[in-house]
Amino acid sequence: MKTEQQMAIRQLEEKINLFSSVVNGSFLSTEDFVLSNTHISTDTFNLLLPISAHIQDQQKVEAAIEQMQQQQLAFSTWITQSLLHPNWSNIMQKYGLQEVERNTIMMLEHTNDIDQRTSQSLTIKEVTDDQTFLDYQHLFIELFEGSPEAIALNTYFQRFSIERLHPSTRMFVGYEHNKPVTTGLLIETADSYGIYDVITKAEHRGRGLGSDMFHYLLTQTDNKQKCVMLQASNDGKHIYQRAGFQPIGEMVIFE
Template sequence: MPAPEIRAVADNLVEALRFFGRARQDAEICDLPGVTLIFCGLNYAAFNAALLTRQVDDDAAELERLVQLSAAHFEARKLRWTLWICDDFLSGRLRRQAPLILDRWGLRLLTQAPGMYAAHLLPPDRALPSVEVRRVDDERTRTAFAEIMSTAFEIPHSVSASIYGSERAWCSGFQGYVGFENGRAVTSAASTMTTDAIGLYSVATLPQHRRRGFAEAIMRQVLERAATQPTVLQSTSSGLSLYEKMGYRTVTDFAVYIAD
C-alpha cells in the first residue's frame, strides 16, 4: 500500500488532469476500474491521458490489460495519447519490465515527473517580487493564461487557446491564476483541491521574466488563498531545486509514456 503522501499526490494528479476532459464540449472523461481515460477533444497527446489509479504490484498481465484497454480507447479514434504510471503502483520487478511491455503497444518513455509533497512551506530565502495575482475568470485572464502555457511549454498556440481559452474549462475545481507586473501578464499557476491536499500545476513564467522569483511569488499567493493543508505537485527538472527550497520533497515518480 503506497504511503498516504504518495496516494495524495496520485489522486490529486488525476483530479487535475480531468480539467482537459471538461475543457471542450466534445471532451470526455471515462473512469474504469484501475484506469481513468481523459480526452481533451483534440488530437494532442499531452492532453489525452490514461492514468493508472490503483496498484498493479507484480501483476504484469493486469498492467497489460489496462494498457490494452487504454490503447483501444484512443486508437479507435486515431488519437495520440500519453500514459501516466505512478512508480509506486508497480513492484520493482514490474517497473523494470514495464518499458518492454509498453513498447509492444507503441508506447515509449517520454519523461519522468517527480511527485512532490510538502506538509507546509518553508519561509522564502529571498525577497520576492511584487506580483498582482488574478484568478482566471474572464477573457483577458483566459487569454493570458493560454499564451503563457503556449510559450512556456511549447504548446501550439491554437491548441493552447482552444483548451485554456475556453470559458467552460474553468467551471470545474481546477482554478487558474495569472500574475501581472505593471499590468503585464508574466507568470501563471493553477490549483486543484482534493481531500488530502491542494495541488499546484501550470506553474510557468514567460522567458524574459524568469529568474526573478515570479513563480515562487505566485505559488505562495495561491496557497495563501487556500485552506491550510498539505500541498503537492509534479515537478519538471528545471523546477526541482526551487520546490525543494520551498519545502517540497519527492515522494514518488511518475513515468509518462507517449504513443508514437
C-alpha cells in the same frame, strides 16, 4: 504503495477529470486506470493514468489505447514508479510509447507556516473573466510555440468554458507593469491541494517571478492542515525543497 503516493494519484486523477469536463470531453474510470479524453489531439490534457500495478483487465487497457490511436488523438501516460511493473512496461512497449520525462512527486505536509508576503513587482489576479483567461491561455500555449501541440492547445482553450470550471480549481495570472508574465493553478481535493502550471514568460525568467507566483498559491489554501502536492523537474525540486516540500515518489511520463 505509500498513502502519500495514492493521494498524489488521486490529485492528478481529479485534475485530468476536471480539465476534460470543461471542454465536454469524456472520462473513463476502471479498476486499472483512468483516461481523460478531450477529443482534441493534445498530449497535455489527454492522459492515461494507471492506478493499479497489476492489471486486472488487460483487454480494456489495450482497447482504450487502441481507440486513442485509431482516432489519431495524441495522449500521454503518467505512471508512478511504484506502479511501473512489467504489466505496464510491456504495454508501453507494445504500443510504441516512449519514456520522455521523469518528475519528482513532492509534498508539503501543511501550510500553517506560510507567510503572507507579497511580491515587489507582481500583481496577481484570479482568472474570473475573459481577459484574464485569455492572458492565461496565451502564456500557457507559448510554452509549445511552433509545435503541433500549440495548435491543439489553441483548439482546447477555444472550447474551454470558465463557467464549467469547478470552484475547487483556481487559475491565476501574474502581471508586471500590466503585462501578463506568469501563471499558476491551484486545485483542492478531499485530502490535498495540488499546484500546477507555474509558468513564466521566457524573457522574464530568472527574476523570481515564478517563485512569487508559487508562494502566492501556497497562501491561497483555505484549509491550512491539508498537504500540498506538486511534480518537479530535476532543476525545480531543489527550489521546492527549500520551501519545505519533500520527495515522496517519482512520476514516469510516456508519449
